[in-house]
């Protein structure tokens with residue numbers, strides 16, 4: 001059944017469906033060196049000339065470090081029952097290992113307590129890309145020692161927050177931080193090439209399993225998951241070459257991290273260059289790569305059209321840019337294509353090993369304008385409604401999707417794109433830190449009020 005264009009009611013999703021909002025530490029907190037915090041790869045990368053559009057940086061961002069009470073009050077005002085945020089690893093462990101920064105630990109204690117006092121369930125992501133720079137200097141994700149560094153960091157968080165946090169996500173989008181950070185050099189730490197990408201992949205997979213095991217052992221009553229970026233992929237034409245190219249792109253972008261976790265290994269038959277991953281394997285790794293997560297977080301924004309390309313190394317496939325396809329676009333120049341959400345849900349639902357799916361991010365950036373104290377973001381509102389309708393369609397057909405989180409609460413630092421793309425359902429004036437709830441936020445509040 002199609003729900004697009006119909007008025008949605010939260011009752012249609014059932015009482016147990018988790019509605020939420022997602023954020024990340026580096027994009028919102030600011031206070032980049034306050035109270036003993038160490039630098040992250042993103043602090044260092046943003047300070048490098050030409051890396052971030054318009055020379056923006058996240059030294060202050062949304063000042064969530066100081067404004068967390070105000071922002072949690074807004075979450076409550078919007079009737080949002082679940083708040084997903086991340087811990088900044090270098091805030092709690094300034095050099096990545098050993099010496100704990102108590103003020104950093106306390107900050108997240110305050111955030112968690114404040115959520116609970118406001119009847120908001122905290123959902124914690126351990127790693128949303130802000131690796132301690134001290135660890136990057138030792139090789140970062142390319143150094144196998146990261147598996148034990150990450151294990152120690154996980155244990156620290158579990159011991160400090162596990163009594164109150166019952167929903168955990170180990171990694172945020174490993175494909176993006178390894179692909180953009182260690183293969184293309186477009187994100188921190190800005191490294192490129194296969195010799196960085198392949199070990200980073202393998203160590204991220206091992207860390208994901210290890211992190212899951214530690215959380216489950218130390219907090220047995222917690223629900224433990226991890227999140228993946230995923231885009232619905234279609235071939236440019238029905239020519240066999242384009243179809244095969246789309247299969248390869250799908251294996252790289254959508255299957256690379258979920259399949260080893262499920263015990264299926266890496267998708268080497270579709271992406272032969274991944275065979276070289278074996279160089280980084282040690283005996284016993286196959287077992288360590290697996291972990292039976294309670295849920296998988298899917299983060300979908302768009303679809304991609306893929307074409308055969310002789311000139312793209314390794315993959316021989318390229319994305320056909322949305323702006324060349326005469327389709328509706330967001331400020332990120334991503335196609336607005338709500339059925340992508342439905343197809344992605346169906347695709348992941350088909351893996352027998354996945355027990356539960358939450359959409360842990362979905363949202364859009366548009367050029368919002370503050371006018372007469374209001375932000376009428378009708379495009380975002382429609383985007384959200386249309387995507388939620390696709391979630392309902394998948395759910396009504398039996399997909400085990402049990403939650404949906406909007407990306408994101410406030411406009412924030414959009415990585416290499418700086419502050420221009422505004423994804424929030426709350427507008428931020430970055431010169432005053434004033435917040436204005438957009439029409440989309442008001443709608444979400446009404447929808448959640450039931």
Ligand code: GAL
Pocket residue numbers: 024027172173176229299361407414415423
């Ligand atoms: C995701 C990421 C978020 C956010 C969003 C919009 O890939 O997890 O941090 O930036 O995309 O681009």
